[in-house]
Each structure stands twice: as C-alpha cells, then as structure tokens.
Amino acid sequence: MIQAVGADTETVVLACSAMGTRFELVLCGDDECLLRSAGEAAIEEVLSAHERLTAFDRASVVSAINAAAGVRPVRVDSELLGLFSRCEAIRGATGGAFDISVGRLMETQGFRRSPSPTPGAAARSSLVIDQERSTVMLSDATASIDLGGVGKGFALDLAAGVLRDAGVTSALMHGGTSTAYAIGRRPDGERWAISVPAPEPHTAWLRVEIEDTAVSVSAACDPESRAGHILDPATGAPVSTTSAAVAADGSAADADAWSTAMAVTGVHGSCGASALWRGQWEINAGQDRRACSMRVEAG
Amino acid sequence: MNEIDRRGFVKGAVSVAGGLMGATAISPVLGESLGRLRAPAKVAVIGCGRQGRSIVAELASFDDVSIVGLCDTEPRRLEAAKRRAQGVTGYADHRDLLETAKPDAVFVATPTHLHRGVVEDALAAGVHVYCEAPLAHSAEDARAIAAAARNTGVVFQAGYLARSNPVYSLARSFFRSDAVRDVVSMQATRARKTSWRTPTRDAQQDKMLNWRLDPDVTTGLAGEWGSHQFDVFHWYTGRYPVSVRGGGSIRLHEDGRSVHDTISCSLVFDRGEIATYNATLANSYEGMYELLRGTNASIKLGWTHGWMFKEADAPTQGWEVYANRQQFHNDEGITLIAGATQLAEQGKLQDGVGLPHTPLWYGVESFLQSVTDGKDVVCSADDGLRSTIVGIKTHEAITTGDEVAIDPAELG
Numbered sequence: 001m002i003q004a005v006g007a008d009t010e011t012v013v014l015a016c017s018a019m020g021t022r023f024e025l026v027l028c029g030d031d032e033c034l035l036r037s038a039g040e041a042a043i044e045e046v047l048s049a050h051e052r053l054t055a056f057d058r059a060s061v062v063s064a065i066n067a068a069a070g071v072r073p074v075r076v077d078s079e080l081l082g083l084f085s086r087c088e089a090i091r092g093a094t095g096g097a098f099d100i101s102v103g104r105l106m107e108t109q110g111f112r113r114s115p116s117p118t119p120g121a122a123a124r125s126s127l128v129i130d131q132e133r134s135t136v137m138l139s140d141a142t143a144s145i146d147l148g149g150v151g152k153g154f155a156l157d158l159a160a161g162v163l164r165d166a167g168v169t170s171a172l173m174h175g176g177t178s179t180a181y182a183i184g185r186r187p188d189g190e191r192w193a194i195s196v197p198a199p200e201p202h203t204a205w206l207r208v209e210i211e212d213t214a215v216s217v218s219a220a221c222d223p224e225s226r227a228g229h230i231l232d233p234a235t236g237a238p239v240s241t242t243s244a245a246v247a248a249d250g251s252a253a254d255a256d257a258w259s260t261a262m263a264v265t266g267v268h269g270s271c272g273a274s275a276l277w278r279g280q281w282e283i284n285a286g287q288d289r290r291a292c293s294m295r296v297e298a299g
Numbered sequence: 300m301n302e303i304d305r306r307g308f309v310k311g312a313v314s315v316a317g318g319l320m321g322a323t324a325i326s327p328v329l330g331e332s333l334g335r336l337r338a339p340a341k342v343a344v345i346g347c348g349r350q351g352r353s354i355v356a357e358l359a360s361f362d363d364v365s366i367v368g369l370c371d372t373e374p375r376r377l378e379a380a381k382r383r384a385q386g387v388t389g390y391a392d393h394r395d396l397l398e399t400a401k402p403d404a405v406f407v408a409t410p411t412h413l414h415r416g417v418v419e420d421a422l423a424a425g426v427h428v429y430c431e432a433p434l435a436h437s438a439e440d441a442r443a444i445a446a447a448a449r450n451t452g453v454v455f456q457a458g459y460l461a462r463s464n465p466v467y468s469l470a471r472s473f474f475r476s477d478a479v480r481d482v483v484s485m486q487a488t489r490a491r492k493t494s495w496r497t498p499t500r501d502a503q504q505d506k507m508l509n510w511r512l513d514p515d516v517t518t519g520l521a522g523e524w525g526s527h528q529f530d531v532f533h534w535y536t537g538r539y540p541v542s543v544r545g546g547g548s549i550r551l552h553e554d555g556r557s558v559h560d561t562i563s564c565s566l567v568f569d570r571g572e573i574a575t576y577n578a579t580l581a582n583s584y585e586g587m588y589e590l591l592r593g594t595n596a597s598i599k600l601g602w603t604h605g606w607m608f609k610e611a612d613a614p615t616q617g618w619e620v621y622a623n624r625q626q627f628h629n630d631e632g633i634t635l636i637a638g639a640t641q642l643a644e645q646g647k648l649q650d651g652v653g654l655p656h657t658p659l660w661y662g663v664e665s666f667l668q669s670v671t672d673g674k675d676v677v678c679s680a681d682d683g684l685r686s687t688i689v690g691i692k693t694h695e696a697i698t699t700g701d702e703v704a705i706d707p708a709e710l711g
Contacts, residue, residue: 031500033554038498044349051657052356058655059603064360067655077359078385134359165375166498 014039018050019151021176025159028170028187038166042159042173049155052080053147055103062145066103069126070141075134083154083253084129084136087147090257091125098261099233101127103144125233153216153256156181160252179216179259181252196246206246214252218263219244232264340671343368343402345393345417346409347380348497350431354406355383357660361667368400373508393417397424404429404454404670406663410507411523412436412516415444418455422447427454429666433526433687434680436516438709441687445711448680456666456676457683459530460658463665465637466605467531470598473607473635474535478616479593482536485574487528487589489520490582494552495560512556518694520562520578521545526690529566530678531589531600532574533686539710540566540574543693544702551581562697566689576693599632603654606632623648685710 012035015024023046027035052061065074076084087100126140138145147154152175160181163171172192174180182192191209196217208215231238245262249255342364344351351371358364370390371377377389390396397405397420404427407417414435421428428448434457435441448455461467473479497508511517518526533539545564552560560580565573588601595613599606608630609615621643623634636642636651654661668674688710696703 033494033496034498034500037494037496040493040496041498048353058653059657059660061360063655075360075362077356077383079356079383165379167500 012036012039014043016043016046018046018155019054019148019175021152023152023155023159023175024173025163026172027163027168029168034166035168038163038168041166042162045158045162046155046175049151049158053151053154055144055146062147065136065138066144069138069143073128073130073133073135073137076136078134081129081131081134081136083150084127085131086253087150087257088127088129090150090254090261091127094258094261094265096125096233097264098149098257099125100145100147100150101125101138101140101143102231102233103146104142149218149260150253150257152176152179153214153252153254156214156252178218179214179252179256180210181214182210183212185211196244208246208248210248213248213250214255215246215248216252216255216259217244217246218259339363339365340667341365341367341401341403342406342667343370343396343400343404344380344406344408345370345396345421346407346413346431347371347373347376348408348410351376351406351408352380352383353659354408354663355380357657357663358406359383360660361663363671364667367402368396370396373504394420397421397426402426404666406666407431410510410516411518412440412510415440418444419447422451422453422455425451425453427666427670429456429663430458430683432458432530432678432683433518433522433690434683435687436518436522436691438688438691441684441691442711445680445684454666454669454676455680456662456669457678457680457686458662459527459678459683459686460602460662461527461531461600462534462677462682463661464602464654464658465661466603466635466654467600469637470600470605470607470635471535473596474591474593474598478596478607478609478613479591479598480595480613481593482570482572483592483594484572485532485589485591487525487531487574487576488585489524489528489578489587490585491580491587492551492583493580494554495580496552496554512558514557514698517558518691519558519697520547520560520580521564521576521693521697522687522690524578525562525564525576525693526686528576528587528589529574529689529693530682530686532566532591533689534682535591536568536572538568538570539685539689539707540705541569541707542567542702542704543689543696545576545693545697546700547697550579559697564693564697566693598635602658604652605635607635608632621648623652681711 012027012032013024014036015022025039025042027039029035051057054060055062055066057063061076061080068074090098126138126143128137128139156173156175156179159173160183163183169184170187171183172180180194185191191211194208194210194215196206196208245259247255247258247262249258340363342358343366344354347369355366355369358366366384366387368390369377369380369384369387370393371380372391381387381389388400405421406429407414407421408431409417411433412435414430418428418430430444434444495511499505499508506513511523517523543564543566545562547559547562549556549559550561563577565575567573588599591598595610597608599608606625619633623636625632625634634652636648638651639648642648642651665674665677669676689705692703692705
C-alpha cells in the first residue's frame with residue numbers, strides 16, 4: 001500500500017523476511033560500512049521481534065501465552081510487557097476496534113488460509129496483564145493472541161532505536177509496505193515521501209511526507225480481490241468496506257495499531273479516507289479531490 | 300532454606316522419550332557441596348551484547364528466577380539489556396556486580412577473549428557460572444577456565460547448546476543405537492549473510508566492539524561458530540579429531556578486514572572418518588545444520604528440528620509406522636519428535652514437530668536445574684574445553700594453511 005518515492009541518493013539497502021512479509025531498510029549517510037553494520041543490527045531486532053511474536057512457531061512467547069490460555073500466566077520480559085500494555089491501552093481507546101486477542105477468531109474466519117468469511121461470535125477481550133509479576137495471560141481458554149495489527153510497527157520501533165543509537169540520521173524503513181518509519185530527512189533535505197494508492201487500482205491517492213515519524217496504512221479489503229483481511233472484533237466478521245485507513249505517529253507500533261482500528265471503525269478525513277495523525281499537519285487536496293498530500297511532522 | 304518447587308521453577312519442561320541426556324557425572328565431593336538455593340534464585344548477566352540480551356529475555360520466562368544485575372562496559376548495550384529487565388541495576392564492572400548484587404549464579408556472555416577474567420572472579424566468589432562457548436580464544440585461557448571450574452564447589456556449565464537440546468538428545472539415542480550403525484561421514488554448515496561488524500564511529504571502540512574481526516583475539520568462524528557444531532560430532536561419537544585442515548577467503552565483505560568471511564575445513568578422526576565444515580558470512584542458504592551419515596541411516600539436525608533418513612535396506616522398527624515424515628526433494632525424513640510416543644497416543648504427533656522453546660532456553664534451564672536441584676551438568680568445563688580447543692586448532696589451520704595435529708593430551 002505504501003510506495004516510497006524520491007529516495008534516489010547514494011544509499012545502503014538491506015532487507016529480511018519476517019512476520020510473513022518483507023522488511024526493507026534504506027539508509028543514507030557518508031560511511032557505507034557503518035550504515036551496513038547498523039542496518040544489520042536493526043535487522044537483528046526485526047528478526048528477534050519475529051521470533052518472539054510469531055504465533056506460527058511453538059518456541060515464541062506468543063505461542064507460549066496462547067498454549068497457556070485459560071490455564072496460567074506467562075512471564076515475559078519488560079520490553080514485551082510494554083508492548084502488551086500498550087495494546088491494551090489502544091484497545092480501550094478504540095472501544096475494542098483494536099484487539100490482539102482475536103487470534104482464534106481469525107483462524108475460524110479463515111484469515112490464516114483462504115478467506116471463508118462466516119460471521120462468528122464477537123471477540124471478548126481476555127488479556128490479563130500483571131505489571132508487578134511481569135506476566136501476561138489469556139483468561140479465556142478459547143482465545144489466542146494475534147499481533148498482526150501491531151507486530152510490524154513494534155519491530156520497526158526497535159530497529160529505529162538501534163539505528164539512532166548507531167548514529168544514523170537519515171533512513172526509511174518499512175514492513176510489508178504497510179507500515180513505514182522515517183528517521184530524519186533524505187540527504188537532499190526533503191522529507192521522506194510515501195504514496196498511498198487509492199482502493200481503486202493504479203490511482204495515486206495520498207502522498208505523505210514524513211520525518212522522524214511512522215505511517216501505517218490498513219486496508220479493510222484487498223483492492224484487487226475485495227477479500228477482507230481485517231476482523232471486526234465487535235461482530236466477529238471481516239470488515240468489508242473499501243476504505244483505507246492511514247495513521248501517523250512517533251511510534252510505528254501505535255501507528256500500526258491505530259490504522260488497524262480505523263480500518264474497522266472509519267474516521268473520515270478530507271480525502272474521503274480515514275486519517276489520523278499526531279503533531280503538525282497540513283493537507284492539500286488536488287483539484288479532482290482524488291489526490292492529496294499530507295505532511296506530517298513529529299508531534 | 301526454602302526448597303524450590305521444581306514444577307514451579309521449570310516452565311514447560313519437555314519429556315524425552317528414550318533420549319539420553321548424556322550428562323557428565325559430577326564428583327561426589329562436588330555433589331555434596333551443592334544445596335538447593337532459596338527461591339527466587341538470584342542471577343546476573345555479564346556481557347549485554349546480542350547473546351547477553353537473548354539470555355535476559357529467556358531468563359524472564361522462568362518463574363523462580365530474579366535478575367539482580369546486568370553488566371557491560373558499553374553503556375548503550377547495557378541500556379538495551381535493561382529495557383528487557385526494567386528495574387534491574389546496571390554495572391560497568393563485573394567485580395562491582397559480584398560484590399554488590401551478590402548473585403547466586405552468573406551468565407558470562409562477554410567477548411570470548413574476556414571470559415577468563417570474569418569466570419575466575421565469579422568462581423572465586425563462590426558463584427555458579429554459565430559460560431558462553433567457546434570458552435576462550437586461546438588454549439591457555441580455556442585450560443585456566445577449566446582448571447578453575449574443577450577446583451570449586453559450584454556449578455560450571457559451558458554454553459554448547461546441543462547437549463541440552465531435547466531433539467539432539469533424542470537423535471543421539473538413535474545415533475548410538477543400530478539405527479544409524481557405522482559412521483560414514485559428518486558435515487556441518489552455518490551460513491548467514493551478515494558483516495559480523497558492530498556499528499561505531501569511534502576508532503577505539505571499534506577494536507573493542509568488533510573483536511570478532513580482530514585477528515589478535517578472534518578464533519574466526521571456526522572458533523566462534525564451528526566449535527558449537529564440532530561439539531555435536533564430539534558428543535555423538537565420543538571422540539575428537541586427530542588433525543584439522545582447511546582454508547578461507549573473503550568473498551563479500553571487503554571492508555579492510557583480514558579475518559575470512561568464508562571458510563571450509565576438514566576434521567579428521569582416528570578411524571578415518573572426516574567431518575567437513577563450511578561457514579560463510581556471504582550467503583544465508585541452508586542456515587545452520589549438522590548431518591551425520593551412517594551405513595543404516597543419516598541424521599540431520601537443525602537446532603529446533605531433527606530428521607532421520609533411513610537407507611532402503613535398513614531394518615524397519617515398529618514405531619516407524621506412526622512416525623511423522625517430511626519430504627526433502629527425493630528423500631523422506633522421519634521427523635524426530637521429543638515425547639513422540641505419548642503424543643502419538645494422544646493423536647497429537649504433528650503438534651510435537653519442532654521445539655516449544657529456543658535452544659538457548661534449554662541451555663538456561665539445564666544450568667538452573669543444576670544450580671537448584673543438583674542435576675548433572677549437561678556440558679562440563681572439560682567438555683567445553685575440548686570443543687573450544689578443536690575450534691582454536693581449526694582456526695589455526697585455516698589461517699596458516701597448514702594441517703594441524705591435535706594431540707589427545709592437549710584436550711585434557
């Protein structure tokens with residue numbers, strides 16, 4: 001959904017496969033050796049996040065929590081405890097439109113294989129977090145965690161931290177082209193530009209310019225097939241509208257989560273699209289109102 | 300002292316059907332001196348690079364363990380580790396940590412050439428030690444560590460993770476039975492496209508952080524990576540190579556380094572078997588695995604998974620009827636599943652493919668069990684010493700181009 005434009009300076013590009021998709025890092029600077037090693041360290045963070053969060057590997061923390069659903073709490077490290085706590089906060093703020101405990105519901109709806117939308121029971125949030133004991137538990141034995149709506153953002157946040165620590169001041173990263181994170185500006189001084197295609201194929205729709213910010217796009221339906229891949233926790237059914245949601249935030253995890261929530265609830269902006277951002281912004285709508293641009297600065 | 304409830308201490312232990320843990324028996328004197336620690340066990344991690352932070356993450360999953368200190372001389376690495384263990388005190392000097400935090404046990408994950416000082420100080424303080432492998436960058440340091448570990452009344456475990464891995468234990472039981480029969484050859488590979496370089500603009504810091512690329516202290520791919528896989532050969536066969544030869548070059552990372560980014564070597568055993576090892580930082584295909592070929596079957600091990608490939612003329616065992624199988628091009632492998640018998644009876648054999656915990660988790664678990672329950676150490680200091688020296692000798696062979704003999708007396 002996101003196509004980076006304008007990054008045509010001398011760069012180091014690295015990539016990895018994680019979370020069922022491809023992560024790419026575009027790093028700019030004057031020391032290629034430093035950029036490459038910093039990028040590799042960032043990729044290590046992405047892969048580590050994948051190993052801890054994937055529900056498809058028995059050895060992951062998420063698999064351990066899911067296996068213990070309804071039985072006992074699972075101890076997790078502080079970094080993951082912070083992620084789960086943040087997810088709960090966003091669940092509350094979105095009225096349940098964002099809920100990571102819908103994993104089992106997503107499986108029954110066929111989200112893991114070919115889509116077979118059949119309205120099911122609404123999700124009941126059952127995540128129990130004990131800050132003092134550093135534990136996470138699913139109180140409902142039939143529930144399971146799915147971090148598809150926030151995992152890529154979490155990984156990008158960790159990667160960005162490593163890059164900044166290494167002294168990288170100009171970089172653009174993305175996970176699966178649906179969540180992107182920009183550090184600083186491009187070497188030519190311009191903000192990193194992201195274009196978000198409209199739900200109608202082959203039509204440029206929204207141009208987002210970002211600096212030290214993350215932007216995430218969630219589309220309720222695939223524009224080509226119209227197959228839904230976002231679940232509405234309230235109804236237990238796939239969201240079937242053709243709108244797309246764009247969220248920008250200083251945290252890629254938050255942007256990821258909020259765009260997922262807005263794909264469910266819809267928050268209408270001036271382009272007939274859902275948009276949510278924090279910080280300074282301005283929107284310029286094209287004459288035909290089919291294209292507009294959004295400049296986002298860190299809030 | 301309160302006894303620790305072992306079931307509460309160990310989370311999700313995996314039962315091994317018929318697998319031999321191959322533990323090294325501890326001496327009666329050492330056994331008498333071990334007592335049960337009071338819960339929660341206080342542990343610390345010294346060295347907060349990638350491996351140290353991974354250890355912190357694994358420790359967080361154990362119920363009766365309290366991390367009482369983290370140590371690293373590099374502030375950013377220390378802060379990164381503290382993000383996984385909020386509220387834990389950080390130290391720049393391991394001696395301050397030992398004196399102030401007073402841990403029951405420490406995990407030593409510093410750069411390899413710095414292990415000796417930390418280990419000796421910890422053992423002298425009466426602290427149980429888990430030391431990452433290889434034990435040291437020189438035979439002298441490795442022998443000093445092993446000697447220090449032998450002469451104390453505390454637990455020492457070397458971090459060669461195959462020996463605590465349930466799949467590897469199960470596979471070893473097959474290897475040692477008639478299922479595999481006589482060894483034909485062994486091979487191992489580790490491939491990962493990465494520069495092995497830690498980013499820094501500071502020239503002084505560069506030497507400290509990029510010790511793996513420092514020819515003065517590194518044991519290269521053979522020592523840092525290879526020794527872990529050589530240890531599989533050693534543990535399975537009970538024997539060590541009598542000579543090693545090999546070579547290396549730089550295939551991708553022409554950044555001024557002299558340490559090879561790609562190596563290939565042969566470890567020759569006394570009965571003529573040859574174990575070949577290939578490692579590269581220039582390509583990721585095939586990842587990390589070991590393959591042991593026998594006249595009846597071959598065993599392939601991939602750290603979270605294992606398979607056995609039977610020869611067509613090998614006898615069939617009764618349990619093979621319900622075995623889970625996986626196709627690899629023209630070969631069909633029997634998936635090695637810990638606890639397979641029980642899972643098959645429950646109709647859940649497929650659920651048992653792959654390990655429910657990381658290999659590192661099992662290493663940490665086994666160490667903690669030795670500390671709290673007096674369980675035999677899965678990889679003793681002497682076992683760690685031997686595999687470390689084989690790695691050092693192999694690195695020497697690769698860098699000199701000479702065939703290097705390994706005298707059994709050198710292995711202790």
